[in-house]
Amino acid sequence: MKxxxxxxxxxxxxPFVTLALARSAGTHTKTPRxxxxxxxxxLRKRLEDQ
Known part of the structure; x- marks a missing residue:
């Protein structure tokens, strides 16, 4: 018998790898928006101060 x-x-x-990949981890710059x-x-603040 075997x-x-x-x-x-x-x-x-x-478990953190999937989360990191989902939120494009590593970028420390602001989005264009x-x-x-x-x-x-x-700009609004400068115009109000004038």
């Missing part, structure tokens, strides 16, 4: 086959235990995965909105706010 001995039973050993079951392989799946390798532990880092955020930059545009910041410029608009700055």
């Amino acid at each position: 001995p039973p086959l050993k079951r392989r235990v799946p390798k532990a995965r880092n 955020a930059r545009r909105q910041a410029e608009k706010r700055a």
Whole structure:
């Protein structure tokens, strides 16, 4: 009689990798939309101060 086959235990995965890939991790620059909105706010503030 053959001995039973050993079951392989799946390798532990880092749960943060999938989250990082989903939110494009590593970028530390503002998006073009955020930059545009910041410029608009700055312009309004300068016009109000005049």
